[in-house]
Amino acid sequence: MDGRVLAEETKSTLRLTFSKKHRLRGDRTFHRVFERGERRRVRDLTVIVLKNDCGYARLGISVPKRVGDAVMRNRIKRQLREAFRVVQHELPAVDVVLIPRREFHVSELNIIEWVRLKPTENDR
Numbered sequence: 001m002d003g004r005v006l007a008e009e010t011k012s013t014l015r016l017t018f019s020k021k022h023r024l025r026g027d028r029t030f031h032r033v034f035e036r037g038e039r040r041r042v043r044d045l046t047v048i049v050l051k052n053d054c055g056y057a058r059l060g061i062s063v064p065k066r067v068g069d070a071v072m073r074n075r076i077k078r079q080l081r082e083a084f085r086v087v088q089h090e091l092p093a094v095d096v097v098l099i100p101r102r103e104f105h106v107s108e109l110n111i112i113e114w115v116r117l118k119p120t121e122n123d124r
Helices: 003-013 027-036 070-090 111-118
Strands: 038-042 045-049 058-061 094-100
Touching: 027 045, 027 058, 027 094, 058 070, 070 094
Parallel strands: 058 094
Antiparallel strands: 038 045, 045 094
8 A cells, every 4th residue: 555545544534532622621611611501401411512612522521429439430431431532523513511310321322412402391
C-alpha cells in the first residue's frame, strides 16, 4: 500500500476517544447545565442537555450515593462514558449531564435517542 493512501484513510476515520475536551469539568460548567439545561427523564436516567459553543458534545456524569456503593457507582460511570464515547460524533454540539437512578441498567442505554428526544408527559 502507498503511504499516502494509508494516511488519507486514517484522517477520514473518526477517533473514538474520550479526551478531556469532551468532559464537563468544574463546578461552574455543571451548574450552568443544571440551571439552564433542558431536563429529560427517560426510564431510570435523567438527561440534562444544553447547547454549547464548542462544536462538539461534552459529557458530565453525576451518580448519587443512593445508587450503590463506590464499586457500583464507578461501574455505572465507566459504562456511561463508554456509551458516550461510541456515539459522541453523532451528537450535536451539546453539554450532556447524565444522572442515573437506583434502578438504572446500562443495557437499556441509548444516549443518541435521549439527547434528541423531546420530553413527553410520560417521561416526567
